[in-house]
Amino acid sequence: MAVMRELLAYRELMVTLAWKNILVRYKQAYLGLSWAVLKPLLMMLIFSVVKAFVGIETGGMPYPILAFAALMPWIFFQESASEGVNSVVGNASLIRKIYFPREIFPITATLTKLAELFISFFILAGLMIFYQVAPTWQVVWVPLIIFYTLIVSLVFSLVGSAINVYYRDVGVAIPVLLQIAMYISPVIYPLALVQSRLLEDQAAGSLSEMLYFIYTLNPLAGIIDAFQRTMLYGQSPDLSSLWPGMLVTVVLLPISYRFFKAAETRFADVI
Amino acid sequence: MSIITIEHLTKEFRLGQLQGLGGSIRHQLGRLAGRRAPPPPMFRALDDVSFTIEAGEVVGIIGHNGAGKSTLLKLISNITAPSAGRIRIAGRVAPLIEVGAGFVPELTGRENVYLNGAILGLSRREVDRQFDDIVEFAEMAPFIDTPVKRYSSGMKVKLAFAVATSVEAEILIVDEVLAVGDLAFQRKCFDRMESFIKHRGHTVLLVSHNIRQVVRMCDRVMMLDQGRVVADGEPLQVAERFYAQSNKKIQDHQLDAARLNGKVRSSGEIDLLEVGLVDAAGVAIDQVRSGDPLRVRVRLELNQALPDPEIVVGTHTTDFFYLTAGSTATLEHPPQLRLGVNEIDCLIPSFPMVAGTYCVRLAVFDGSGRMVLAGETLAVFQVTPPADEAHRPPLRNLHLPTAWVVNEQSFEERG
Numbered sequence: 001m002a003v004m005r006e007l008l009a010y011r012e013l014m015v016t017l018a019w020k021n022i023l024v025r026y027k028q029a030y031l032g033l034s035w036a037v038l039k040p041l042l043m044m045l046i047f048s049v050v051k052a053f054v055g056i057e058t059g060g061m062p063y064p065i066l067a068f069a070a071l072m073p074w075i076f077f078q079e080s081a082s083e084g085v086n087s088v089v090g091n092a093s094l095i096r097k098i099y100f101p102r103e104i105f106p107i108t109a110t111l112t113k114l115a116e117l118f119i120s121f122f123i124l125a126g127l128m129i130f131y132q133v134a135p136t137w138q139v140v141w142v143p144l145i146i147f148y149t150l151i152v153s154l155v156f157s158l159v160g161s162a163i164n165v166y167y168r169d170v171g172v173a174i175p176v177l178l179q180i181a182m183y184i185s186p187v188i189y190p191l192a193l194v195q196s197r198l199l200e201d202q203a204a205g206s207l208s209e210m211l212y213f214i215y216t217l218n219p220l221a222g223i224i225d226a227f228q229r230t231m232l233y234g235q236s237p238d239l240s241s242l243w244p245g246m247l248v249t250v251v252l253l254p255i256s257y258r259f260f261k262a263a264e265t266r267f268a269d270v271i
Numbered sequence: 272m273s274i275i276t277i278e279h280l281t282k283e284f285r286l287g288q289l290q291g292l293g294g295s296i297r298h299q300l301g302r303l304a305g306r307r308a309p310p311p312p313m314f315r316a317l318d319d320v321s322f323t324i325e326a327g328e329v330v331g332i333i334g335h336n337g338a339g340k341s342t343l344l345k346l347i348s349n350i351t352a353p354s355a356g357r358i359r360i361a362g363r364v365a366p367l368i369e370v371g372a373g374f375v376p377e378l379t380g381r382e383n384v385y386l387n388g389a390i391l392g393l394s395r396r397e398v399d400r401q402f403d404d405i406v407e408f409a410e411m412a413p414f415i416d417t418p419v420k421r422y423s424s425g426m427k428v429k430l431a432f433a434v435a436t437s438v439e440a441e442i443l444i445v446d447e448v449l450a451v452g453d454l455a456f457q458r459k460c461f462d463r464m465e466s467f468i469k470h471r472g473h474t475v476l477l478v479s480h481n482i483r484q485v486v487r488m489c490d491r492v493m494m495l496d497q498g499r500v501v502a503d504g505e506p507l508q509v510a511e512r513f514y515a516q517s518n519k520k521i522q523d524h525q526l527d528a529a530r531l532n533g534k535v536r537s538s539g540e541i542d543l544l545e546v547g548l549v550d551a552a553g554v555a556i557d558q559v560r561s562g563d564p565l566r567v568r569v570r571l572e573l574n575q576a577l578p579d580p581e582i583v584v585g586t587h588t589t590d591f592f593y594l595t596a597g598s599t600a601t602l603e604h605p606p607q608l609r610l611g612v613n614e615i616d617c618l619i620p621s622f623p624m625v626a627g628t629y630c631v632r633l634a635v636f637d638g639s640g641r642m643v644l645a646g647e648t649l650a651v652f653q654v655t656p657p658a659d660e661a662h663r664p665p666l667r668n669l670h671l672p673t674a675w676v677v678n679e680q681s682f683e684e685r686g
Contacts, residue, residue, distance in 0.1 A: 016390075020375060023377070023382065096350065098366055099348055100392075266352065268350045269284060
């Protein structure tokens with residue numbers, strides 16, 4: 001509670017810093033903010049090309065829009081995690097000169113990405129019109145899903161950014177780790193495919209149920225599925241694929257926050 | 272209730288490089304296995320410091336580089352955590368440490384004013400309200416929408432200073448921010464700081480190497496040395512002590528360097544036995560107060576007769592800028608030297624140089640003007656500041672007495 005109150009007191013600083021991040025990023029870029037949507041669009045195109053070769057079961061939904069709806073939460077997570085991990089080290093000059101709660105840096109990194117995610121929604125809307133996919137009232141879940149994604153990336157970047165101050169190895173390792181994480185999340189393929197392979201076909205024999213549980217321990221599995229369901233299919237989120245990841249997040253959030261706060265006291269000496 | 276209470280504050284830094292991940296893991300494994308690794312060498316930046324500051328006090332902190340001033344400010348502004356001891360602060364702290372730390376080169380001056388304001392804890396509305404003031408003070412109106420990366424370093428500092436001093440907080444921490452911009456702007460900054468301090472009743476902690484400024488602005492001055500508070504009290508007295516320590520340090524350093532440069536060229540007719548300063552009683556000294564008499568004593572041994580010699584004794588700075596020179600040729604009856612040892616004193620009734628390190632040079636010519644002996648940096652001495660140094664204007668090299676006539680009334684300097 002005290003944590004929330006302190007963060008509230010610094011909300012203006014966070015907003016200003018996020019605004020700065022966006023300004024700085026696109027200031028001298030001719031294409032400006034459109035870069036934010038170019039990344040998911042290009043990846044969607046590549047995925048669509050790949051899909052034409054390997055064939056992925058999409059259950060009637062056009063693949064490009066399915067891929068785009070998976071890429072939106074995924075890229076939001078991936079970018080805010082990698083920015084978050086580097087955010088403390090990247091602001092070394094400020095950390096050495098002035099005090100405010102250091103978690104502001106990873107939080108601000110996430111907020112910045114939130115703005116870019118917002119722009120992607122316009123593209124998604126365009127795709128939905130093009131493919132004539134109508135949204136239902138289930139989209140009211142979307143803000144909650146995004147908030148959950150935000151918390152997940154925060155858990156990740158709090159720990160990562162704190163270690164990164166002491167050992168820069170983390171900053172180098174993160175892109176590789178996130179690349180791997182993309183393949184074990186339902187980004188290229190839908191979660192339904194994993195479900196049908198493991199739960200219906202029992203592809204791994206008696207271990208199948210166990211493997212599916214482990215798969216859904218990754219919060220992104222539930223998040224991406226829930227995002228696609230609520231945005232495209234007009235269904236409510238699937239709790240059975242969400243809860244293992246949520247459990248992991250709820251357990252890890254306080255731990256990662258304490259870890260960050262403990263490491264924080266020596267940031268200025270070490271950075 | 273004091274606004275700042277510091278109790279037994281100690282801050283240590285680990286010396287040397289941070290271990291890599293591998294080294295760190297090995298170290299932890301070694302500890303698990305019961306092996307005790309040698310503790311890393313520590314540097315004690317602050318050593319058991321305790322003091323309190325009352326609300327409304329303006330406290331200057333002085334000391335040499337590495338005395339622990341900045342570490343102390345960082346601890347008070349919560350940037351770093353103490354190794355031991357406690358800090359209690361009752362109020363909001365606004366650190367003006369190194370202005371412009373948060374400037375982003377890509378953004379325009381206007382955007383940076385808002386950003387820096389937010390970093391220093393100003394709300395957007397507060398910045399809105401003070402924006403025109405800030406820009407006007409910084410004299411930056413024509414450039415405010417230009418990216419800061421195109422600013423000159425002076426422009427950056429001016430703008431940063433203007434933003435920093437618009438902060439409202441109970442406790443202000445100021446670290447060397449006054450030395451910014453050209454002389455005219457420095458003056459402006461100084462006035463702004465002074466009005467900031469004197470009229471708003473803030474508690475201020477000021478770190479500066481400009482001792483005169485500190486003495487002028489503060490009610491109380493603390494002197495740090497090697498992490499300890501060695502003096503705390505009335506500004507002039509502490510400043511005096513600082514000068515004394517400072518000079519000692521410079522002297523030790525410069526004497527060594529200068530002595531290496533001392534060289535005598537001699538034709539062999541005269542041997543130089545000794546050059547040095549003596550006081551009125553003839554006791555050897557190595558420092559004089561600015562404006563006091565300077566007496567240089569030279570001892571020469573003549574190996575053969577040298578009729579009608581000319582002796583020149585002069586002073587110069589450590590970088591060989593010649594200052595004074597006195598010659599026996601200007602005397603009404605020039606002295607003669609005898610065979611064997613001669614003792615010669617050259618006396619300047621009032622040595623006018625400001626505090627610093629100076630050297631003695633000597634030359635001896637024979638009756639026809641041929642140089643017999645010459646040397647520079649033959650003795651090195653220290654000039655200490657006069658007792659009322661803090662009241663003296665800073666920009667001068669010579670310490671000459673002045674008298675004033677205002678509206679036909681004469682005024683003399685203090686005794």
